[in-house]
Amino acid sequence: NALNFSGGPGALPAVVLAATQQAIHAVPEVGLSILGISHRSDWFAELLATTERDIRTLLNLPDSYAVLFLQGGATLQFSMIPMLLLRGSGRVAEYLRTGYWSAKSIPPAQLEGAVRVLWDGEASGFRRLPTADELHYAPDAAYLHYVSNETVEGVQFHQCVGRDEVRRICDMSSDFLSRPFDPERFDLVYAHAQKNLGPAGVTLVVIRRSLLDQVPPDLPEILDYRAHLRAHSIYNTPPVLAIYVVAQVVRWLLEDIGGLAAMDALNQRKAATLYRVIDQYPDVYEGWAAPEHRSLMNVVFRLATAEQEAAFLQHAAAAGCSGLRGHRALGGIRASIYNGLPLASVERLAEVMEAFAGG
């Protein structure tokens, strides 16, 4: 697991895996396997409450925001958000189309109302992000939606975009809790667990409570954030195991890592370790992202030919490094280095890359 560079699900910290293994056998406080503990138990209610508290501490989140643990992945948020904020609004939602995942977020919104693609990076191969002077925001948009880190192409916004007068909505699936951000600049942030937080099955939503003052009348209850809020995220059977792992990860972030600034510093070091090798061997490796938009989470690069990429993957596999094949939509190589992957693993991959390049 220490050399697993998979893009999704990501590698998790060893202490979290050990705690999870123990919990599958028996949760110490309960004496039952986590797989058989009722989601209606007091123990689980307490687990959810503690996890929410820890997330609030990590983000320094004010009470004007709710934290929800939902299902349906980040993909369901592509629909739930425009159902809440665009349907019947008579306004236009603005979307940044900066890569594979933000492109996927647009068609579900178009079913709910008018959408304007404010910027489209497809012509530039999704290798860079827009500059400030390329973004001409409408003054009265229903909201602006963007993806902070494009998992497939490895491009990442290093500051928040949009104007504070327009609701800012962000898919942080692949960089949530990897660095600090100011939650009060956002109206809704969502992230599935299976990158930095845990296994698939649970998706975190941080939503400004006032967004729920005006909800369209005809939503099925399960797609209405208010139903989940009222039910304290136990509207229907939640993924207890996945939430248990998230609880361990946020504890680890708080107690072992020391918070999001410390996590960010470590993630910066990890990413720099790989980009340094890419830049050192330009005849062998070509980084995909423009240097100023390089992702700290997904380091995407190519070699000159498909044969060389196959040889590289074989060389890396022989050294124990797995999960490096690029996303099927883009090809090439992708080293995903989420929170849970230790610096030592990244240093090992850097050595493997140097050795392959003949260094």
Ligand code: PLP
């Ligand atoms: N958004 C981003 C940034 C992603 O990386 C992914 C998948 O990896 C998704 C959305 C889709 O997530 P899910 O499979 O949880 O629906």
